[in-house]
Amino acid sequence: MNTANQYLKAIYLVQEIENGPASTGSIAEMLDVSPASANEMIGKLEDESLCSHEKYKGVELTDEGIVRARDALQNYCIIERFLVEVLEVEDFRTEARQLEPVIDETVAERLDTIIDRAPQCPDCFDADSDVCELLECDPAD
Amino acid sequence: MSLQSPVGSDHQLARLLQIGAVLEEVVEARATKHCESDAIDDDVRGMLEAAAAESQRHRERVDDLIDELDADTIPFDEIQPLVEQQYEADQDFDGVLYDQLCNEETAYKFYDDLIQAVEQSDATFSIDRDRLLSILREIRAEEEAGVEEVTELMERGI
Numbered sequence: 001m002n003t004a005n006q007y008l009k010a011i012y013l014v015q016e017i018e019n020g021p022a023s024t025g026s027i028a029e030m031l032d033v034s035p036a037s038a039n040e041m042i043g044k045l046e047d048e049s050l051c052s053h054e055k056y057k058g059v060e061l062t063d064e065g066i067v068r069a070r071d072a073l074q075n076y077c078i079i080e081r082f083l084v085e086v087l088e089v090e091d092f093r094t095e096a097r098q099l100e101p102v103i104d105e106t107v108a109e110r111l112d113t114i115i116d117r118a119p120q121c122p123d124c125f126d127a128d129s130d131v132c133e134l135l136e137c138d139p140a141d
Numbered sequence: 142m143s144l145q146s147p148v149g150s151d152h153q154l155a156r157l158l159q160i161g162a163v164l165e166e167v168v169e170a171r172a173t174k175h176c177e178s179d180a181i182d183d184d185v186r187g188m189l190e191a192a193a194a195e196s197q198r199h200r201e202r203v204d205d206l207i208d209e210l211d212a213d214t215i216p217f218d219e220i221q222p223l224v225e226q227q228y229e230a231d232q233d234f235d236g237v238l239y240d241q242l243c244n245e246e247t248a249y250k251f252y253d254d255l256i257q258a259v260e261q262s263d264a265t266f267s268i269d270r271d272r273l274l275s276i277l278r279e280i281r282a283e284e285e286a287g288v289e290e291v292t293e294l295m296e297r298g299i
Contacts, residue, residue, distance in 0.1 A: 086223070095156060098149075098153055102147040102255065104250060106243075107164070110243065110247040111160070111163070111167075114224055
């Protein structure tokens with residue numbers, strides 16, 4: 001997954017958590033980058049018509065941005081579930097974040113052939129706990 | 142979520158190699174399963190058998206690297222049942238070839254991305270970086286040849 005997709009996914013999740021436009025600060029915090037870096041990438045995404053950014057209001061994804069963000073989120077769900085179900089990784093959230101940039105959708109689709117993912121994915125993803133609600137794992141992990 | 146390098150330590154490298162090994166196991170198991178189809182001819186069956194054998198060789202090479210990193214390998218007999226449980230590919234001529242093309246393309250893309258990530262990482266691994274990259278590039282080249290071989294068979298079938 002490339003950096004732009006990671007940003008789109010972060011904006012999508014922050015919009016869900018904040019139930020409205022995503023603040024640049026929250027996006028930067030979710031991605032562990034500086035607000036300046038976040039602003040720069042948001043500008044690029046806006047140039048590509050993937051989001052709109054209004055000062056003092058926040059960032060909102062366009063329809064095209066939402067489609068790409070949901071694809072990115074689905075890839076992330078596949079990685080998390082693969083780590084839990086196949087490799088039995090305890091700290092799967094941290095590792096999924098690390099793997100995200102190098103596991104693209106082609107690879108994720110093939111990993112998806114050996115995991116048990118629900119058809120409603122990624123709607124079952126819980127942004128607050130950073131994991132699919134249906135994934136059987138210890139919530140304290 | 143963070144934007145850090147995905148290959149910054151032995152642990153992260155081992156994890157990616159484990160994923161590579163599982164992908165090879167998936168390719169091996171699916172290619173073997175495709176061989177059961179009545180809709181394919183001897184050329185396609187031969188290609189699938191060779192692809193399964195090649196995946197096994199790749200997996201063994203990747204497993205050797207994982208061993209050197211003191212991490213666990215993923216036994217084939219753990220992955221094969223998972224593939225069989227979810228196996229629902231079209232068993233006709235086109236379906237088998239299309240799935241095999243996805244197998245080869247996925248493996249190629251995975252090694253290509255992994256090579257790039259290792260090249261961009263400034264981490265020091267307990268495996269010699271040049272040897273690691275050389276092995277990964279050899280495997281990538283064979284996956285690329287696999288994509289070409291399946292494509293030729295698909296074009297012949299048109």
